[in-house]
Amino acid sequence: MTRKPFILRNPSVLVMLAALAVFTVAVTLMSQAYGSGAVPTSMVKVLGKTLCLALAAVAMDLVWGYIGILSLGQMAFFALGGYMIGQWLMYARTEAIVATSLAQAPIPPTPLELQEATASQIFGVVGSSDLPMVWSFAHSLPLQLLLVVAVPGLLALLFGWLAFRSRVNGVYLSILTQAMTLALALWLFQNDSGFRGNNGLSGLQNIPGLDGVSQARLSIWFLWASAAALGLGYVLIAWLVGGKFGSVIRAIRDDETRVRFLGYPVEGFKLVVFTLAAMITAVAGALYYPQAGIINPAELAPIASIYLAVWVAIGGRGRLYGAVIGAVAVSLLSSWFTGGRAPDLALPGYVVKWVDWWQVALGLSFVLVTLFAPRGIAGFFDLFTRRRESGS
């Protein structure tokens, strides 16, 4: 048997990368910054954010679809990634503003004064003027970038170690991950948590040092970055699940007891997958929030993590492209319907306003998908390929 290179063995990866490239080039050519302007900057941001959500969904699929942990804590990692990059964005930019305003003062400020002034600018809103300990590295982009993966990774490692070693499984594990997210959210909601309570971090769309660059351009740059991250993440995860490692984790999903009797340390595999997925999710979050402009603890609501699971379910669990399709389709449809642009549906005696009724339709569609299409949208592709195979 000769082995073909990884990419050739996985045509779906090639298709995905090609689609992503075409999409990115097309959006760029229609953008206000680099092209015809057919796609407004706000739309570019929506698309860029959607790519980040798709990356989070692919990571969710790794955790749920491949190793069988229905984690309802993915948004905790996503938001933590956002908070970590947000710290630098907010600090560096506030510092720059403070520095400019203090520059007019007769005596130039000392670094300490500058830091104090920056801190009171940031934390005035929660009645504090000291820089909390957790902001110690906020001045440094490389350190905060490191924290983007390190903090969620460590949280996942610790939580996973506790949960997996006591063999908490199935729905219990799901509820436990949900509790973890809730605990983190409640903690962030406090004013003295060091993360500005329910105000969250804001102004993240302004990138320090790039004041001269228009939002139109920035949005395209972030789109590129998001597309690159999605592409890389997709290839990485596809590579992971394509080999023997993937074989083992799918086996753990289907019958973990049996895998133990084969001699594999099941808990170790779960821990590796859970932590890795947390870090990928955090990177997605770190790219998402600068495009969103603001992050606050509401992002960690239990409901948000469940959405992620639902996208994967609708797209088709256990298939990475299913996760991408689910995330993209549902989140774009959601923003179209809730954005007030969808035409109302006139029923006899009642006009359905989609702004009000979209959530209802979405909720019921989860029910229908789980009941009637457990393989999701990707399941329909199977019908095609099977027909083609049997036809030829």
Add this chain to the structure above:
Amino acid sequence: MLNATNLTLHYGGSQILHGIDIAAHPGQVTCVMGNNGVGKTSLLNLLAGRHPRSGGEIEFDGRKLDRLTAQAMARMGVGYVPQGRAIFPMLTVRENLETGFACLPRSERRISDEIFDSFPVLAEMADRRGGDLSGGQQQQLAIARALITRPRLLLLDEPTEGIQPNIIAQIGRVIAALRDRGDMAIILVEQFFDFAWELGDGFLVLERGRAIMQGPKSDLRREDLHARLAGHATAAE
């Protein structure tokens, strides 16, 4: 009473029963015999409606039955005493018995004295939890529980398995009494040869899901039947 023909059964990919015929008549005990793993329990499960058959006809009281469910069979008058007894461990003895009330009209929902007369130990233990009973007591409870539903066909799956001799004798007397009442048909799956031979009116011997010997007691000789059963195990002697 019950007449089943050409029954087949699959678990997943493997065929467990191959064309079994079995009949049960009021006032008679039909014994199903054979070594472990030949499909006796599967046959009983099928008749109790607990596992769908893959083929064959079942007639009960002259009515052809299509799809069976366990609760429909119970309500139709089929009492079931499973292998391993399947007592509800957290229910008291009385509650275990009362589960059978589901088959009775509201006015008749009481535990008759007959039950406690047949199994006095159950009256003593009425308020203990089923799981706390010994194996022999559980077996008596399992039979009593099936009798509560006033069955016309009683299915017994190895009622002597792992039970001490004096209780076996008592169970034997109860089964004989039920048979002699004349209104109940009994199918008994049993490996204890003497016990089965004593009670049985008709016999069916299975081997790997097929009937290898079948007929009324009058047509069979004790030695032949015993040889057929023990043959594989003791042929070398």
Add this chain to the structure above:
Amino acid sequence: MSALLEVSGVSVSFDGFRAINNLSFNIGAAELRAVIGPNGAGKTTFMDIVTGKTRPDEGDVRWGEYSRSLLKMNEAQIARAGIGRKFQRPTVFEDQSVADNMTMALRANRNPFSVLGWRPSPSSDQRVAELAAEVGLAGQVNRKAGELSHGQKQWLEIGMLLAQEPRLLLVDEPAAGMTLAEREQTTTLLRRLAETRAVVVVEHDMDFVRRLNCKVTVLHQGSVLAEGSLDHVTRNPQVIEVYLGR
């Protein structure tokens, strides 16, 4: 000859019911042994204890030349130490190909990072092909395990066990649901395997045990009732009483 596996004085209860009662059992390094006994005699619980699924309340289980206690090890560690288990119902990963199933079982470092770095090589491909041929699945390596027949799944599972290269094989009712021809193949294979390693077969089909032609241990109510050749144990009046004819 010192024993490969030494079970001594093991007891375990569930809800006050003694599933295993002061059980002692030894098996040598290259030996075929059949364990028989009526339902509820503790055959499966015995396997659960040896493979680490159930912890006994008392007693000890020791393994190998250095007499390591298995009680301190988890299921995966015990499997890596060289004890393979075949389940009663074939449990293969139906979603994956025969080759994938076997590759997973191949002897190799099991830690997650080593598995990540593992790449198929000509020798691993060849090993899979050999194993597939050995268990009669030569033409089927690229089929999904879920598409195999019941008997073939049993065979695949045996193949996976062989790939693990265990020193002790625990086999739970291998003949269940097999056709006559498949049974014969299975007996031949088990006997061949026992030439180089220890094999314990739990079975209650007497015919099958007879064909294995090996030492038999009879379990009853969680302890050993008799041990010896099949003829020896079938003449034992107690064995006849509880198991054979009565």
Add this chain to the structure above:
Amino acid sequence: MKGIDLGLDALSFASIYFLAAIGLAVTFGVMRVINMAHGEFIMMGAYTGYVVQTLIPDRTLSLIVALPAAFAVTFAAGVALERLVIRHLAKRPLETLLATFGVSIALQQIAKNVFGTQARPLTAPEWLEGAITFNDVISISTIRVAIFVLALLFLGLFLFIMKRTRLGLEVRAVTQNPGMAASMGINPDRIAMLSFGLGSGIAGIAGVAIGLFAKVTSELGQDYIVQSFMTVVVGGVGNIWGTLAGAGLIGALSKIIESLNPSNTLAAQTFMILFIIIFIQFRPRGIIPQKGRAAEA
């Protein structure tokens, strides 16, 4: 003195948790069904109370009407959910979780569309509005006493239904061995449907009680669902005393942590959840674990 006050506070907290969780003790604890819409059933109960109050001005009378009405509404919703969705997802617990979550967000949005985003008042009768004062330090609002009494009442009702009624017997038989229960002539599907309805109905009544002191919004259920699940899991699945113990533990714990740092209830809740996560490490099957081989499967 302070201790007694704290104890009373903890007790009333525990009562609320217990009230919210007791319906789950039936659907999750007994039937092993994950119903993420349970919180929305609590919310539906609260809105039913509000609607009844708009129709019947007398607050005492409206409360008396609202309790059975809420039960009826949520019982029907529960039965419908079981028949239409949950039954078809038997043995797929994770998918049940997702599907019922879909129901949950649909119900939330429907409530928002019908009642708006503003909190609706559900006012307690006057006799429930005061406080019982023992001295300067110790006083407890009447409504909290009422909730405690209601929780006790529910405990009694639950025990009565499970131990003394035909339905309870059949439910217990089905939980312990559905196959054998069917062979005794019990219809397991019908039992599943009724007990699911019962658990949901209790959630509805809890909703009325919670609505009396909390704001009735479409998000009311969200605030209770995770804690309710934790209460059941911490207590030990399948045992009402476990649920009681879980509610007691969580109630006491949140008050104790709160009293150490009174300015910050959010931190208290964070620590409580962390404590629970760690607690589950040591007692993965809860305070009162279910015994036996069946529980291991």
